[in-house]
Amino acid sequence: MNAPQPALVAPRPERLRLVGQRRQMLAVMHQRLMFGMVVYGGLIALIALRILYLAAFGDHAGRKEELTAFIPERGDILDRDGQPLARTIDAWTVAVHPTKVIGDKLELARKLAQLMPERTTEQYFAMLRSGKSFFYLRRRASPELVEAVNAIGEPGLALDREADRLYPQTSLAAHVLGFTNIDGRGGAGVERAFDDYLSDPASRGKPLVLSISSRVQQALQAELGEAMNHFSAIGAAGVVMDVRTGEILAMTSLPAFNPNVPGQATPEQMFNRATLGVFELGSTFKPFTLAMAMDSGVVSGPGQIYNCPDTLPAYGHVVHDTHPFGRQCSVAEIMMESSNIGMAQMADQLGKERQKAWLKKMGFLDRVEIEIPERGRPLTPGSRWGPFETMTIGFGQGIAVAPLQLAMGYATLFDNGIYHPPTILKVGPDHPLHPGRRVFSADTSYRMRALLRLVVMKGTGRKADAPGYRVGGKTGTAQKIINGRYSQSINITSFAGVFPMDDPRYVIVVMLDEPKATKETYGFTTAGWNVAPVVSRTISRIAPMLGVAPNMHREPNLSEVLPFVQEDKHSAKKD
Amino acid sequence: MSARSFGSLFMVASCAGAALGCYLVSLRVASERSALESVETRIMLAQRDLRMLQTEIGTRGRLSQLERWNAGAFALSAPAANQFLEGSFELARLARPDHQVDFKAPVVLASAPAPEPEKAPLGEAQPDESGAASAVPPSALLHEASLKTETREVPARTAVELPRTAGMKSADKPVTAAKPAHSRAADRPGLAAAQSTPTEPKKSVDKPALGNARPVTRKVEIAKTDPLAPLPRKHAAQPKESPPGR
Numbered sequence: 001m002n003a004p005q006p007a008l009v010a011p012r013p014e015r016l017r018l019v020g021q022r023r024q025m026l027a028v029m030h031q032r033l034m035f036g037m038v039v040y041g042g043l044i045a046l047i048a049l050r051i052l053y054l055a056a057f058g059d060h061a062g063r064k065e066e067l068t069a070f071i072p073e074r075g076d077i078l079d080r081d082g083q084p085l086a087r088t089i090d091a092w093t094v095a096v097h098p099t100k101v102i103g104d105k106l107e108l109a110r111k112l113a114q115l116m117p118e119r120t121t122e123q124y125f126a127m128l129r130s131g132k133s134f135f136y137l138r139r140r141a142s143p144e145l146v147e148a149v150n151a152i153g154e155p156g157l158a159l160d161r162e163a164d165r166l167y168p169q170t171s172l173a174a175h176v177l178g179f180t181n182i183d184g185r186g187g188a189g190v191e192r193a194f195d196d197y198l199s200d201p202a203s204r205g206k207p208l209v210l211s212i213s214s215r216v217q218q219a220l221q222a223e224l225g226e227a228m229n230h231f232s233a234i235g236a237a238g239v240v241m242d243v244r245t246g247e248i249l250a251m252t253s254l255p256a257f258n259p260n261v262p263g264q265a266t267p268e269q270m271f272n273r274a275t276l277g278v279f280e281l282g283s284t285f286k287p288f289t290l291a292m293a294m295d296s297g298v299v300s301g302p303g304q305i306y307n308c309p310d311t312l313p314a315y316g317h318v319v320h321d322t323h324p325f326g327r328q329c330s331v332a333e334i335m336m337e338s339s340n341i342g343m344a345q346m347a348d349q350l351g352k353e354r355q356k357a358w359l360k361k362m363g364f365l366d367r368v369e370i371e372i373p374e375r376g377r378p379l380t381p382g383s384r385w386g387p388f389e390t391m392t393i394g395f396g397q398g399i400a401v402a403p404l405q406l407a408m409g410y411a412t413l414f415d416n417g418i419y420h421p422p423t424i425l426k427v428g429p430d431h432p433l434h435p436g437r438r439v440f441s442a443d444t445s446y447r448m449r450a451l452l453r454l455v456v457m458k459g460t461g462r463k464a465d466a467p468g469y470r471v472g473g474k475t476g477t478a479q480k481i482i483n484g485r486y487s488q489s490i491n492i493t494s495f496a497g498v499f500p501m502d503d504p505r506y507v508i509v510v511m512l513d514e515p516k517a518t519k520e521t522y523g524f525t526t527a528g529w530n531v532a533p534v535v536s537r538t539i540s541r542i543a544p545m546l547g548v549a550p551n552m553h554r555e556p557n558l559s560e561v562l563p564f565v566q567e568d569k570h571s572a573k574k575d
Numbered sequence: 576m577s578a579r580s581f582g583s584l585f586m587v588a589s590c591a592g593a594a595l596g597c598y599l600v601s602l603r604v605a606s607e608r609s610a611l612e613s614v615e616t617r618i619m620l621a622q623r624d625l626r627m628l629q630t631e632i633g634t635r636g637r638l639s640q641l642e643r644w645n646a647g648a649f650a651l652s653a654p655a656a657n658q659f660l661e662g663s664f665e666l667a668r669l670a671r672p673d674h675q676v677d678f679k680a681p682v683v684l685a686s687a688p689a690p691e692p693e694k695a696p697l698g699e700a701q702p703d704e705s706g707a708a709s710a711v712p713p714s715a716l717l718h719e720a721s722l723k724t725e726t727r728e729v730p731a732r733t734a735v736e737l738p739r740t741a742g743m744k745s746a747d748k749p750v751t752a753a754k755p756a757h758s759r760a761a762d763r764p765g766l767a768a769a770q771s772t773p774t775e776p777k778k779s780v781d782k783p784a785l786g787n788a789r790p791v792t793r794k795v796e797i798a799k800t801d802p803l804a805p806l807p808r809k810h811a812a813q814p815k816e817s818p819p820g821r
Binding site: 055070083084171172214466468469551 | 627
């Protein structure tokens with residue numbers, strides 16, 4: 001339409017030129033117009049399509065993001081049965097913005113002092129006049145207090161909600177769980193070891209499941225706490241471990257603290273005796289020496305005879321026994337009566353190098369393998385490790401390990417000799433069982449069963465027996481070093497037990513630090529009198545929970561050891 | 576004609592209608608989705624409340640608190656090893672039925688010497704297992720009587736008589752002295768062999784001890800007859816029932 005009509009007459013040249021120019025201009029304009037229209041139409045089409053798309057598939061204005069599941073500020077920690085051990089809750093905080101206060105500051109200070117008496121009126125007044133912009137008055141305030149503060153009606157007071165870590169079981173397994181600091185970061189224990197997992201938005205929705213069983217933990221903690229009070233001990237520690245998987249079912253250190261208010265805990269309470277503390281645990285080490293000797297071929301079996309005099313002079317020292325035999329005695333008797341002299345000879349035959357190699361293999365020369373960061377380094381004679389030290393280590397003196405390590409050693413010994421590193425996480429699809437490594441032969445492991453059962457049936461650990469649960473174990477009484485010398489009266493007593501002994505499933509290790517004698521113990525402070533009953537009571541409580549059925553008719557194969565025990569000896573001792 | 580001229584209009588209208596329909600569908604979907612989302616939000620809020628309540632209950636009922644209550648009020652303790660049962664047989668053993676004391680027992684005791692009445696109830700307890708409560712008390716009494724009687728001489732006689740007694744069981748009531756012995760023997764399988772040789776029932780075990788007092792026992796036999804009089808009735812009644820049962 002707009003195209004110029006062909007000229008009917010020959011135009012004048014200038015006119016022709018003009019027409020040509022005009023046509024050109026028009027064409028350019030046309031092109032520009034078309035281009036603009038296309039762009040404009042395209043934009044509109046784009047917007048329309050987008051609107052249609054949004055109408056059909058898009059989010060609408062009221063849609064909230066990430067609300068399909070509840071994700072806490074910090075991940076929960078559960079026990080193996082799903083009971084919460086740590087949770088994050090919304091807590092109220094009361095704060096004040098002094099610059100925004102419009103009422104009478106003195107009056108406000110008086111009211112605050114009345115409601116929150118931890119500060120005086122003067123302190124509140126000074127706070128309000130300080131000119132600073134913000135103060136926390138109370139964190140984790142109770143709803144009643146929040147209501148009362150709200151009723152003051154002062155706009156300068158701020159009531160806010162804040163994520164706060166709550167440990168519903170208070171001091172239960174406090175040393176395992178640890179605590180969080182004021183910023184919500186882990187300060188110790190599992191909270192610190194798994195801080196990233198617990199605070200990462202991607203993973204915190206899924207709770208962290210520990211291997212701890214809160215009921216077992218409670219039984220252990222209660223029984224141990226009672227014994228600690230009864231014997232006026234300064235501390236105690238206990239571990240219950242699954243022999244087959246290395247899972248820690250309960251681990252406690254007393255005195256405990258309340259992780260809800262970690263600021264109030266004393267250093268003594270904070271100290272984790274089960275993993276960080278290392279102790280000379282005495283005779284509980286003897287089964288390891290015997291197992292090493294049997295596996296190395298030094299000892300042929302429970303019937304091998306050693307000469308057990310009343311005292312044994314060796315390498316410029318003298319080894320003593322609490323119940324000296326003064327005769328020839330069998331390995332079974334050495335174990336049953338916890339003879340240092342017999343064990344020292346066994347360790348001497350084993351030799352330093354082999355002993356070191358075994359201890360290394362069992363993990364007694366390194367820090368205990370566990371996820372939580374509080375781990376103690378074992379103490380060994382180091383460069384002074386000579387033949388006499390080999391002897392003393394043979395019966396548990398001169399080497400200091402954490403109680404958890406001792407439990408780990410027993411678990412290794414009775415899991416057919418296979419070492420599984422202890423773990424605080426529940427073994428399952430998320431945390432598969434560590435393949436482990438062989439330390440002792442299965443035969444040695446099997447033969448140790450009857451020997452340790454013998455200790456509980458006829459030896460020093462009789463008070464640890466729980467009828468029907470086939471407890472086996474070993475007592476240990478170690479003298480404590482006070483001012484560089486072994487004290488004659490101050491002990492650390494321990495008991496390492498395994499049950500049921502005919503098919504070992506669980507290990508329990510308990511330890512009392514400096515127990516005192518009482519009337520019922522006839523003045524004794526040895527392990528058979530104070531920690532062994534704790535083991536008996538604890539096992540009676542936890543074994544049914546753990547699915548160990550009592551059976552009065554089952555025992556490990558005691559015919560392997562009983563022929564090597566002199567009857568007159570133990571019947572005389574029973575009296 | 577008119578239809579064709581309006582054809583384009585129809586096209587436009589139907590297109591508009593279709594577009595509107597599509598839009599309505601999408602609007603409906605969007606509104607459903609938003610409703611779903613609000614439900615999800617409410618679920619989440621409920622979950623949060625649940626969690627809060629669970630936390631509160633868990634905190635108030637924490638294990639150390641339960642332990643304290645238990646120590647103070649309930650005093651529950653862990654079950655002892657002998658409180659666990661291994662199966663239905665052990666459970667059934669706990670519920671052993673009580674045997675009723677037979678009112679006829681005192682009648683027997685009245686005729687017996689003074690010390691006997693105390694023994695009678697004890698004697699009853701054992702036979703209970705067999706289930707024949709009434710048959711036992713008389714036999715218990717008979718037990719002592721027969722001991723004294725001592726069948727030492729009798730054996731020859733009884734051996735001959737035994738078949739008779741068996742036959743009499745069904746018909747004759749008076750012969751009961753031999754009968755009760757038989758019924759007992761049947762109850763105790765261990766003595767079945769003994770039964771055949773001495774021909775006299777289980778009492779054979781007791782015989783050797785009292786064998787010396789033959790003359791005395793014979794006199795006692797006479798005395799027996801009186802107490803036996805009430806017994807035969809019981810026995811006669813029961814044996815009749817028992818044969819079919821066994």
